Amino acid sequence: MKKQSVKKGTVVIVSGPSGVGKSTICKEVVKRLKNTRLSVSVTTRPKSEKEVDGQDYWFISEAQFRQRINEGSLLEHAEVFGNFYGTPKDKVDEALQAGETIILEIDVQGARQIKAIYPTAVMIFILPPTKKQLAERMNLRGREDVQTAEKRLNGAGVEIAAAWQYYEHMVINDDLEQAVKEIVQIIKQSIGEKE
Numbered sequence: 174m175k176k177q178s179v180k181k182g183t184v185v186i187v188s189g190p191s192g193v194g195k196s197t198i199c200k201e202v203v204k205r206l207k208n209t210r211l212s213v214s215v216t217t218r219p220k221s222e223k224e225v226d227g228q229d230y231w232f233i234s235e236a237q238f239r240q241r242i243n244e245g246s247l248l249e250h251a252e253v254f255g256n257f258y259g260t261p262k263d264k265v266d267e268a269l270q271a272g273e274t275i276i277l278e279i280d281v282q283g284a285r286q287i288k289a290i291y292p293t294a295v296m297i298f299i300l301p302p303t304k305k306q307l308a309e310r311m312n313l314r315g316r317e318d319v320q321t322a323e324k325r326l327n328g329a330g331v332e333i334a335a336a337w338q339y340y341e342h343m344v345i346n347d348d349l350e351q352a353v354k355e356i357v358q359i360i361k362q363s364i365g366e367k368e
Contacts, residue, residue, distance in 0.1 A: 189299030
C-alpha cells in the first residue's frame with residue numbers, strides 16, 4: 174500500500190519600498206486565492222491608530238523581540254529605520270504543514286534570509302511606477318515625520334537595485350487591479366494551479 178504524501182504549502186515573499194502598496198495588494202491576493210494566508214510579523218515600532226494588534230502586526234517591546242531572537246523563534250529579523258521586524262517561525266511552519274500558501278510581506282534583507290531557509294520560496298518585488306509617485310503615496314499615508322519619510326524614499330533606490338538581483342518576479346503597481354491579477358497569476362503558476 175502506497176503512503177499518501179501530504180502536499181506541503183508554499184512560501185511567497187512580497188517586498189517593495191514603503192508606500193508602494195504591498196499591504197493592500199497582499200490583502201487582496203489572499204481574498205482571491207483559496208488556501209492562502211498572510212504571515213503576521215512582529216515589530217517594535219509603535220502601532221498607528223488604524224492598525225490592529227495581531228492582524229496588521231504583533232506589536233511587542235524591544236526586550237520581547239530580543240527574547241524571540243535568543244529563542245530562535247524568528248525565521249528572519251531586521252532593524253529598519255530604528256525599529257525591529259521579524260517573522261514568527263511557528264506560524265509559517267503551521268501554514269506549510271497544512272498545505273497552505275503563506276505570503277510574507279517583508280523587506281529585501283529578510284527575504285534573502287527566508288530564501289536560504291525555504292529555497293523554493295516564490296519572490297515577488299513590487300515596484301512603483303515612478304519615484305515621484307512613490308513619494309506622493311508616502312505623503313498620503315502620513316505615517317511618519319518628514320525625516321523618516323525622506324530616509325525611506327532614499328532607501329527605496331537601494332532596495333530596488335537589490336531586488337533586481339534576487340527576485341524572480343517584478344510587478345509594477347501602476348494600476349492596483351492589474352498588479353493584484355499579476356501576482357495571483359504568479360502564485361497560481363508557482364503552486365501548479367490551473368485556471
